[in-house]
Amino acid sequence: MTSNGDHGLGGEGASGGSPHADAFSVFAEALDLAHASDVARVRALAELGWSALREARRDGVRGMASDMELRSVAAEAAGMARLTDRRLQGEIDHAMAVIDDYPAVFDAWVQRRIERGHVDVVVRVGAGVPDEVRDSFAEAAIAVCERDVPSRVRAALDALAAQLHPQTFTERHKTAAAERCVRVFHGSDGMSNLVANIPTVIAAGMLDRLTQMGQSVKDARVEGADGAEAAGAVGVHADAVASPAGTDAAPDVRTMDQLRADILGDLVLGGAPVVDPTYGTDRAGGLGAIRARVQVAVTAETLMGRDDNPAEAVGAALIDADTARQLAGQVSEWDRLFIDPVTRTPVEIDTYRPTASMKKLLMARDQHCRFPGCQRAAIRCEIDHTIDHALGGHTHIFNLAHLCQRHHSMKQFTKWEVRQVGGGILEWTSPLGRVYREDVPIPSVCFTIDTADPPRSRAGAGKPPGGPPPF
Structure with missing residues (x-):
């Protein structure tokens, strides 16, 4: 399947050819614009990555400094694009790989010989190809991609990579096995894919x-x-x-x-x-005694059965009300928090570490990492002093917030700044001076369930034993 980039239909088609000629012409123009936009975006993303590396290496500093500078740049760009910084950094890495490691593939894409989908597949398959045969792989991969659509070239590219690889399959398998992992991809309607x-x-x-x-x-x-x-x-x-x-x-x-x-x-x-x-x-x-932990945020009305709005598995996705109530019925201990609904009266101690009650209050308030766009559940985060304790910051509800390890480190080692403006609201300022306001999540009841019995659809499901705890 080839494409030379000439999408014009000509005057002949417009006058006496297809009745859809005008519509096809508009579509062809849209394809040209989308192509130009995609190419420009990849170039811009790669330039962001190069700029971050140049800045980090300006004084001969490498390693962690390079990573922090790239995180900072990715977070700034993510705010502009309204994406998560993790996703944006992944796009930067991918763009740099395309242009730096596969220049021939990038040029073929620019010339419209192949499509963006082809580029992504080539880079993905080529991740396991050694540097010394990468150019040969790229040239052969372009020829494969020119003959078919992106969704049908993966098998041929896998076979090509295997042929060119200097290592045996057994050796490559050992390397690949070292990268074994489990991931979760959240879907819709309270369902997710667990991929191993x-x-x-x-x-x-x-x-x-x-x-x-x-x-x-x-x-x-x-x-x-x-x-x-x-x-x-x-x-x-x-x-x-x-x-x-x-x-x-x-x-x-x-x-x-x-x-x-x-x-x-x-x-x-x-x-x-x-x-x-x-x-x-x-x-x-010992491992058999470990139980799964899921942090769930649910409104009191849903918990009490007054409505059936979905709850949230914090850091994951929505879950149905029946499942939330069923899980709530398995919790053996509840801590009620009495907070002024208007002033949210602060709690403060003189020590560095917050008390157990303060931790529970913060977890209920924050629900997740408080960096803009981050949804890492609070149970997977660290409690950070917004004003550092060593600089006089108090261990005070309104000087504490949950940050995941990534954003906690970024706050410490980059020029991103944060302050609390009251009511638990955080205001982040990027190195370029852009301000992002991170409001407190919608008030809700929050609990963590330790379960060895996954919920199923059974008769009576959604009616926890004894009902929800009294409030």
């Missing part, structure tokens, strides 16, 4: 075991149904066999996909891993 980058044989084995377990559940379901039919034949009420005595549980009609997902959740949240260093003693092991 692990060796293929482990992934295949996990899927097989989950399938076997799911099949066992299905077999038990069939056996239960057969037992109910047999019981009916001898005059025993079928419900007494299909369900345990004294229960009214609904029949299990989950599909295999649903069973695999539920079993995976049970194993991760409630199982003791084989890698537990204390496994094999006379107890379950």
